[in-house]
Amino acid sequence: MDYNQKQVQIFEVAERLFAENGYDGTSIRSIAKQADINIAMISYYFGLKEKLLKQLLNFKTADFTQELEDILSTSQDHFVKLEQIITLIIRRVHKNRRVYKIIHFEYSKTRQQIEFDAYLNNKKKNYTIIECFIKDGQQAGVFSKNVTIQLLLPTVLGTYFNLLYNKKSYEDIYQLDPNISIDDFVHGTLTKHIIRTIKAKLTYED
Amino acid sequence: MDYNQKQVQIFEVAERLFAENGYDGTSIRSIAKQADINIAMISYYFGLKEKLLKQLLNFKTADFTQELEDILSTSQDHFVKLEQIITLIIRRVHKNRRVYKIIHFEYSKTRQQIEFDAYLNNKKKNYTIIECFIKDGQQAGVFSKNVTIQLLLPTVLGTYFNLLYNKKSYEDIYQLDPNISIDDFVHGTLTKHIIRTIKAKLTYED
C-alpha cells in the first residue's frame, strides 16, 4: 500500500495523539487541526476512524522476522545470539513505542473495535522462531531446561513497557539522572539489565 | 471516607467499565445504566467524572505497606523473604488488576486530568522499603551486587502486566491450557517464573 505525503502526515499526527491521549481520547478534529488539513480529508482518505487506526498500525508494524532470522543464521554461540536478539527486540519496541502503546490498550479492551490480524500473525511468527531458538539451546545443553519459555518474552517486553509507562514515577522514586536521555538509558542500562536477567534465568539451576 | 451502598455500587460498575473500555471510552450514562441508577445520581454524589475516578482509585488502593513490613520483620532468611514479597506483590496487583490498568493508562497520558498523589506516595514508600531490603541482602553477602535495583520491580510488575494485557494473544501463540484458570496460572506458574527469575538475577555473577 502506498500513501501520499498528506496521508503520511495524518499518520504521524494520529500516532502521536493516539499514544498520548488514547484512541477514544483523540478526536478526528484534533488530528486534522494538528496535521493542518480539513476534517473531511480524514474521512475522505481513510473512511471511519477505526480504519484510520487499523491502517496506521499496518503501516507502522512492518515485518521484523527478517532481522531475527539474520541473527539466527550466523554461526555465533547461543549467548551471543541471545544478546543480539534481546537488543534487537528492545531497539524495535523502543523505536515503535507509541504504536505499541496504542496496541496494548486497544487490544486489551474487552469489546474490541479494531482488527489486529496482521499484527498478531507477525507476532506469532516471531515468537515461534524465538521459542525454537531457546529449545535448540536447551538441547545443546547451554540453556537450563527448568524454564517456562513462554514467559521469557513477557519478562523482556514487560520490563521495558512497565518502565516506559511509569517513567515519571520511577524518575521521582529513584531519582534517575535526568541528564541521561531516555534513549541512552533504554539502550544502555535497561538493555544490560534485561540481558543479564534472561541470561541468569537461562543458566540458573536450583 | 465512608461511602453508602449506592456509592459503592457505582464504584464497582465504574471500575469494571473503566478497565474494560478505558476512561474516555466509558460514559457516565453506561455506568448509571449498569449500576441501575439515574444518571444525575453520579454527579450528585461525585461531581465531575474525573472526581469519580479519583475517588475510586483512592477507595481501592488501600495501603499495603503494613503487609510488606510484616514480612520483613520476621527472622527468616533473605531468600524466603524475597519469595514472600514477590508472592505478595503479585497477589495484590492481580487482585486489583482492573484498578492498576486504569492507572497505567491514565497516568501515562501526557495531558493528565487525574490526581495521582495519594497513589504515588504509597508507591514511593513501598519501593523504598524494598530497595532497603535488597541492599541489606547485598551487605549480608547473599545477593549479588552487580544488579540495577531500580529495575527489579519493573521486571516483576512488567512480566505480570505484559502477560495480562496480551493474554489473548499468548493463549493463542503458546496454546496455554484453557482449563487452567487465570488465577491458578498467575499464582502458580507465573509467580514461580518471576521468583526464579529474580532469584537467578540476584545470585548471578558474570
Next chain:
DNA sequence: TTTTGAGTTAAACAAACGTTTAATTTTGTG
C-alpha cells in the same frame, strides 16, 4: 401535622463527537 433535607427523577442544556453533503478548487490528460 408540618417542616426539613437528602434522595431521586425526567428533562433539558450546550458542547463535542464522527461523519456526510454539496459546492468549489486544483490537477492531470487528451
Next chain:
DNA sequence: CACAAAATTAAACGTTTGTTTAACTCAAAA
C-alpha cells in the same frame, strides 16, 4: 483549451457526551 477526476473546503447532519435544572418523593425530626 476543454474536460474529467481528484483534492479540498465550509457547512451541516444526527448522536452522544458530561453536566445541570427543577420538580418530586419520602422518611425523620420538630
